[in-house]
Amino acid sequence: MQSTEPTICTIDGCEKPVKRKALCYGHYMKQWRYGDPLHVPFKPKHDLLGERFGALVVAEYIPAKRSEGGSLWLCRCDCGRVTRVRTGDLRRGSAQSCGGAHHRYQDVIGIGGAHDRVKRMHGSASQHRCVDCGGLAAHWSYDHRDENERIDDKRGPYSLDPAHYEARCVPCHKRFDLDYLARIA
Template identity: 40%
Template sequence: MPKKIDLTGERFGKWTVLEDAGRAKNRHILWRCVCDCGNETVTEGAALRGGKTTGCGKGECSAHHDPTRKGAAHREWKGDAITYPTAHRRAESRYGKASGHVCVDCDAPADDWSLDQPYADDPRDGKGRPYSPDPSRYVARCRSCHRSWDNALTRSRQAVAAGLI
């Protein structure tokens, strides 16, 4: 059973925790919360602490959750200053899940979005993987072809670094 952490009075995004609301069927602790706009809800403490719920998205809060505000109009738009996972989410947002496409290399069902033709000036994540803020540079690949593609890119980068190419 999860250990109880008293969240009464704590703020999580637009939520303020009012009181303990018992336990869910899965035995997780529930909390009654009020949003800045006045709406109330009961939610799990883990969802509050993990940032999975930050406000009700209704009433006065709905302006902050306007689904028509995309791209530069979105309040969290960061332009080209994005991360590796965000780059892949942009591709998924534009083209849908990769599983709905076929692999560009072998025509098998795709599993992932993969950067096609990385450039030397592309940003890299902490593992050295290149990514692009431009979703049009991503293609669908099956897991096997994606691994082969990434391994080939790694070998070519190593060859360049060693002066072999």
């Protein structure tokens, strides 16, 4: 006598072996837990797609996993990085950016702190070529193009934004600063 029980899951398109009640393990467990072998996982109550939270814009929903502490959202930061953030962290405001060091800058630093910031972000100027002559650079030189420029009474103008610094050798740095002073005088 031959068995009439199927050996492949009876759900259309599923090719997995039967576990119980003519269903594979996955479909059987969905039937057992939810009463429906084709149950679709939870969708978020509130669709956050496209919403902005600080520097983050929500791009995609990632279904809940217990090991990750619940539902996550894939968010794109203004700096271009992509990060995963829990729903609660977005709603509470505890996640406002991707968490990169460049988002933690304070606006209360002086010219020395600004140069330290540039060195932390881009490395030592001596690891770069001079933007003017192509020789080995020695200094980070402020480009004088920041609309939020700061002025140090003793050392002159500077920027809090590392993007406004360029690597220059000593002669080119002096020439660049003297040309700038001549233009503004």
